[in-house]
Amino acid sequence: MAAGTGHRRGSDTKAEIRSVAMELFTEKGYEATSLREIAERLGVTKAALYYHFTSKEDIVVSLFAEHLATFDELIAWARTQTPGPQLLTQAIDRMIDMASERGSRMVRFALANQRVIKDLHPGHQSVHERMNTLFEALTGPGASVEEALRIRMALLSVNFTYFAAQGLDASDAEVTAAARSIAHLLNPVTAEASAAAAPVTPPVAEAPAVG
Amino acid sequence: MAAGTGHRRGSDTKAEIRSVAMELFTEKGYEATSLREIAERLGVTKAALYYHFTSKEDIVVSLFAEHLATFDELIAWARTQTPGPQLLTQAIDRMIDMASERGSRMVRFALANQRVIKDLHPGHQSVHERMNTLFEALTGPGASVEEALRIRMALLSVNFTYFAAQGLDASDAEVTAAARSIAHLLNPVTAEASAAAAPVTPPVAEAPAVG
Amino acid sequence: MAAGTGHRRGSDTKAEIRSVAMELFTEKGYEATSLREIAERLGVTKAALYYHFTSKEDIVVSLFAEHLATFDELIAWARTQTPGPQLLTQAIDRMIDMASERGSRMVRFALANQRVIKDLHPGHQSVHERMNTLFEALTGPGASVEEALRIRMALLSVNFTYFAAQGLDASDAEVTAAARSIAHLLNPVTAEASAAAAPVTPPVAEAPAVG
Amino acid sequence: MAAGTGHRRGSDTKAEIRSVAMELFTEKGYEATSLREIAERLGVTKAALYYHFTSKEDIVVSLFAEHLATFDELIAWARTQTPGPQLLTQAIDRMIDMASERGSRMVRFALANQRVIKDLHPGHQSVHERMNTLFEALTGPGASVEEALRIRMALLSVNFTYFAAQGLDASDAEVTAAARSIAHLLNPVTAEASAAAAPVTPPVAEAPAVG
DNA sequence: CATGAATGAGCTTTCATTCAT
DNA sequence: AATGAATGAAAGCTCATTCAT
Known part of the structure; x- marks a missing residue:
């Protein structure tokens, strides 16, 4: 009373x-x-x-929503592009840009909460389904398992690199930069070209022709 | 009776x-x-x-123990070796072998339970501390952030590749093979050599002589 | 504005x-x-x-008040009458009229919320106390338990009949009519007279002379 | 801990x-x-x-189950009988017997918790559905609304009489007895016969002829 | 080698209610 | 005449854990 x-x-x-x-x-x-x-x-x-908030889940949904919006834009954009080597390279860069813009907060959050995120279905589609949609938009139909996995790893490299950086004394910028160079190393398209040349520094510059 | x-x-x-x-x-x-x-x-x-079991945690400790033993062996071995390019390459291969021997079970388990595992201190040392010990044994003192991160990513590639393979129709053997080739792509040492040669197929065979 | x-x-x-x-x-x-x-x-x-409203209870009090007013009038009226066979018969009819005038809404409401209603004490007297006042005004002092119960059942017949009618396809008017005839069947006074005559159809019309 | x-x-x-x-x-x-x-x-x-108990509801289900079992037996029995005037009379008596055997506890419980009970579906059938099954087994197809309601009221008379007896100083046995006589008064079959005779005292004994 | 019976702490969630604006 | 923002209390339920048998 x-x-x-x-x-x-x-x-x-x-x-x-x-x-x-x-x-x-x-x-x-x-x-x-x-x-x-x-x-x-x-x-x-x-x-x-x-x-x-209407529930505990509602909080996590709300937190993840902003990230998801950017991600959905990426997917939408990818679908409008004509598939090909450049698309993949551009998609990887966009993916890394997404992370570096928002800073590492969201990446760390997503990393720490995969399980819940996996169970969310915001907008009638799970994160996994979206991920697969993106992968399919980027991977040609005849890709080998290894090729497919390298593309996936390239796209997810920011997340993984942040994970691997735990305990290492490195700034967000440094980690993001490393993630970018790693992603391009994994990219089956750019790999062949850049490999002979500059394996460690990011292949931002023009790709030198291979003898 | x-x-x-x-x-x-x-x-x-x-x-x-x-x-x-x-x-x-x-x-x-x-x-x-x-x-x-x-x-x-x-x-x-x-x-x-x-x-x-004495507690719930005791169960998880017990499960992780066998994996940890193999891992501790790897660390012990690495410490006895003289640092150098070959050590890293061998360590990566051993890391992947560990996973492929036990099958994917342990990798998936570790992936799904990083958080608890992070809190465990079996043998007076956390998993993270052990990881860092290994990294330090493999990475020279003057390594750049990027180099350090590539080494870490190479060593953890099995874990990440299994994660990335979710939703993909691939056998454990295929995933492990892809992880191996990815690991070697990331390895700063082999990368330069193998790059020009066989970027996609695993470098299981003898390393081709470098000009 | x-x-x-x-x-x-x-x-x-x-x-x-x-x-x-x-x-x-x-x-x-x-x-x-x-x-x-x-x-x-x-x-x-x-x-x-x-x-x-000042509280949740205030709402329910307010809802029940109008019904209570009519009911209090009935009690007041009963007290002014000289006890006797006709009084009971008239009281029963008034009780049913109360319900049929307001429609079934209030009956259903009261039925569904006996418990709260039982706890209300609007005007310094609970509904139960009022009920008992009415029963006493209608029942002579020397009534047997059975007689007392039949009178009570007769007066409450509208409520019970509405309850019993759940799931039956019947209009409010039909239910009320049935309640009236049931009430009079239970009325110890009219029972003897009407019994021989029209047990099933409501005794709305004039009571045909017996034998 | x-x-x-x-x-x-x-x-x-x-x-x-x-x-x-x-x-x-x-x-x-x-x-x-x-x-x-x-x-x-x-x-x-x-x-x-x-x-x-697995839940709060489980407790109420468990409490109601014993009553329901007896009730289901009654329904099963009613279905084996050939419909007719005697069946109804017997069913009413069985219904009252059920209550008097178990004492008033269950009746009061059911009365006080109609709402929950209504929501229970033990054995894939709600109490209401069971009730209707019984009513249909007893009521001929051509019954009028009033007839149907009188039968329902007769069968439920124990419940209602216990409700009406609140505040009255009467033993369980007295209330049950009154309920029985009320039930038979409402029974369209026996009403006609007994009406002329002994409306107030239970029609257990032979009906004395009226002058 | 295992169960039956229980505990205490904690969880997510809902409710009636308040009051400055 | 009504809202926005919040509270305190309590609800139903689950969990890891205990221990006599």
């Missing part, structure tokens, strides 16, 4: 929730993070979270 | 628990798998699990 | 709340109906409900 | 849970009774309830 005090904080609680959730989900994982923890860190009650 | 074990399950309940846990931890993750589930699948009570 | 109410809903939000609450309380019961639901159906916030 | 004491109470906790739940569900209703309350009354934790 008694109840709370209502309204208090002036600014943007919803944004703060997202921010704290992002941090905790990345640090400890979605499943291991409780709503109590998020609320406590914010000096708010659990019920307040439910004013802004 | 007659002679015999007096219990219905033949012998190796402990092994069965490990087997079921392996399956479920890989499928749904450690945190999302409850002891109830494991027990139910085995037709045993939860309490029975506590006869064989 | 122009003249007018300045708000979108014409006027009688309070009435709309009552109407929606009536519907939901009847359909799902008081306890199982949340204020959120009521508010949502109305396109209003929960807080708005508190502008018009 | 700390945990409970395990095993303590020697006897039949499950039965005690059922007993306490029966009491509370009847007194305050299913929805208004919390598992915490049940547990507290028993000096047990909520989790203990979940050892014995």
Whole structure:
């Protein structure tokens, strides 16, 4: 029969929730993070979270949505292009750009929460289905298993490189740069050309002809 | 009342628990798998699990232990070797061999449970610490960030390639083979040599002499 | 900015709340109906409900009040009458009339929410106390348990008949008519007289003389 | 990391849970009774309830099941009989017998929890469907609405009479007896015969001829 | 070698209610 | 006349863990 005090904080609680959730989900994982923890860190009650989000899952969906939008654009763009060697190279670069623009936050988040993300179906399509759509748009029909895997690895290289960089003293920029050069090493198209020349530095410059 | 074990399950309940846990931890993750589930699948009570393991964590430790042993051997071996280009190449091959021998089970398990594994400290050293030990043994002191990352990516390529292969119709052998060729592509040492030659097919055969 | 109410809903939000609450309380019961639901159906916030009512209970009190008023009139009237056979017969008819005038809405509502209603004490007297007051006014002091129960059943027959009619394809008018005839069958006074005559069809018409 | 004491109470906790739940569900209703309350009354934790029942609903199902079994027998029996005037009379008596055997507990319970009971579908059929099955077995195809309702009311008379008896100082036996006589008054078959005779006293004895 | 019975802590979620604006 | 933002309490439920038998 008694109840709370209502309204208090002036600014943007919803944004703060997202921010704290992002941090905790990345640090400890979605499943291991409780709503109590998020609320406590914010000096708010659990019920307040439910004013802004309909469920715990809703928070994670909301966090992932912005990333997904950019990703969906990439897919849409890829579909409009005519398949060919250049497309793949461009797609890889776009993928890395996506990550470097938003900084490493989202990559780390996605890495730490694959499982939940795998279960989400925002916009009637799972992330895996989208991924496969992209792969298919880039991979010709007659690709070998190895070729297909190299393309996949190239596209996912940012994620993996960030994972591998754990414990290494390197800036986000350095990691992203390494991811880019790795991606192009894996790219079956550029690999042959650039291989003989500059294996370590990113093949940003013109590809020198091979003897 | 007659002679015999007096219990219905033949012998190796402990092994069965490990087997079921392996399956479920890989499928749904450690945190999302409850002891109830494991027990139910085995037709045993939860309490029975506590006869064989002291805690839930104990199960995961036990599962990871065998993998860790092989890995520790790899580290020990690497430390005895004199650093140099060949060491790295051999280490990569050993790493892939480890995975292909045990089959993909352990790789998938480790992939699905990085977080718990990260928190384990079996033998007074975390997996990450061991990983870094290995990296340091293989990477010379003056290595650039990019070089370091390529080495790490090369060593972890089996894991990542299995991840990337999700949704692709490929056998374990095919994935492992692709991982091997990817690893060697990333290897700063072999990359220069093999690049001009056989970028796609695995360099299993003898290394062609370099001009 | 122009003249007018300045708000979108014409006027009688309070009435709309009552109407929606009536519907939901009847359909799902008081306890199982949340204020959120009521508010949502109305396109209003929960807080708005508190502008018009002081509590959830206040809503149910308000809904039941109109029914109670009519009922209190019946009690008051009964008390002014001299006890006797005719009084009971008239009281039963008034009881049924009450229901048929307001339609079945209130009967169904009361049926679905006995428990809350039992806990209400509007006007310093619970519904049960009022009921007993009425029963006492109608039942002579020397009545047997069975006689008392038949009178009670007769007075409550509308409610019970509506309950029993669930799943039967019958109009409100038909149910009310059946309730009336059942009530009079149970009435110890009229029973003897009408019994020999028209047991099934309602004794709406004049009672044909017996023998 | 700390945990409970395990095993303590020697006897039949499950039965005690059922007993306490029966009491509370009847007194305050299913929805208004919390598992915490049940547990507290028993000096047990909520989790203990979940050892014995899979859910709150499971408790109510379990409580209602015994009643339902008897009821299903009645339906099964009714279906084997050839329809006719006697069948109805016998069915009514069986219905009342059911209640008087088990005492009033179940009747009061059912009365207080219609809503939950309505939502249960034990054995792939709701209580309402069963009720209708019985009604159809007893009511001829050409029955009028009023006739149908009188039969229904007759069969449900125990329930309703117990409800009506609230606040009246009467023993279970007296209430049951009254319910029986009321049921037979409503029975279209016996009504005609007994009407002329003994409307108030139960028609168990022979009907004395009227002057 | 294993079960039966239980615990305590915690989880996600919902509810009625409040109050400054 | 009504909303936006929040609260405190409680609900149903699950989990890892314990221990006498």
